[in-house]
Amino acid sequence: MSVQLLLASSSPRRKSILNLAQIDFVTYSPQLDEATLTKRLLAIYNDVCQSALGRIVTSELAFHKALTAARMTSAPLILASDTIVMCRGYILGKPNNAEIARIMFKLLLGETLNADEANIMQEAHACNEEECCSKFGQFHQVSTSVCLLISKDLLNKFNLSKQTIERIEALPDTYVEKDNYVRILFVEQAGVYMQANSPLFTRIIEDYIASGACFDKAGGYAVQEQTACLINKIDGDVYTIMGLPIHAILQKCGELMPFKQTEAQVNSQRTQTRISEIKPIVQPKAATVETNATPEHDNYRPIPVRTKSSVARFNSTLLQNLTSYNATQNEKQADKAHDKANETEGYQQAGPGLKSVEQTDFNKQSAKLAEPDLSLSKPINTNEQELVGALKSKLSSLKSSSSFSQRDLPQFLKHNK
């Protein structure tokens, strides 16, 4: 099915992860006031643990990003995602400035905040969570929610497995936006342990903040950049931390993902197209004519081609003509003989006698020319052919008429020379 995925995100990481998975997509950046929405959610869910908060906040934000894109574009297949870091009861989004970024690293590395720092981070303090510091370092949790909206029309075109349909139907609030879209929403979480027990790490942090790379990352760090040096242990999928849990996406709704064609597939399609472009060679039905006629040339008449059967036809016509000519010659001779006899014995009706001579010679000639010579290829002149034919028919009509006598024949031949 040729449908493109709309990635409702401006995150370069999400784009590169989709590219990595060879998914065919275009992007749209939904405008959403994430901070206000998060504040509202924290006010409602003020008595839940940080793990649950991570799920709630990212789910709501991912869904609203996808919904905004659906309303603005009406695209049939939309993917949106949201990532936050929860550490020691604080919800860590993107740091607004270097100072906040530095405080975030203090939290992530298990350091104690002073009063001022705690004051700055007051709004982000979402719940009272026990500090989880183990031999692996300070623990924090990264939550990434994924929301896939698929139009009902498009969903009906998929040949989904029973298992997938059941899984979709079991999801809460499956149908959204006036029932036009089916919603698939899920959260992935990963645990990260960080340690910075050497001045070397302090330098890495300062360099990273100075580069400005921290400002578009939840928690102010990136697992895929130099701050990876601070990470001692990860529980979960690294792509959940980077903002798009590709393994879970493919596992849960891979059937709905449009994949890019590999070079081999594109090449094989090209070959198929080339083969289908080749017009079939139409063999002429009879071996007698070969035609270049096209529908545009209605008056086109094919050039006759001399074949074995056409030569045979020609020879049989020639045989008839020769036979007819021979008959005429015989009649001439018979008439001469008759005239001679008449001169001596007087006039006699000789019709049956002539007929008898005629038949005998016909049979002789027929026997001689029964096997037509197929090597004959020069057609008889049309005028001669017509003349012989006309003579033959006239002669036979005269012979059958009662008024015709043998004596009339020389005159007839002279007249029709």
Ligand SMILES: Cc1cn([C@H]2C[C@H](O)[C@@H](COP(=O)(O)OP(=O)(O)OP(=O)(O)O)O2)c(=O)[nH]c1=O
């Ligand atoms: C923790 C962490 C986050 N991040 C990034 C992923 C997300 O892009 C970003 C979290 O912010 P989000 O608000 O989830 O995403 P975004 O604003 O970058 O993009 P959009 O809302 O348009 O989809 O932090 C990393 O790249 N590496 C990391 O290790």
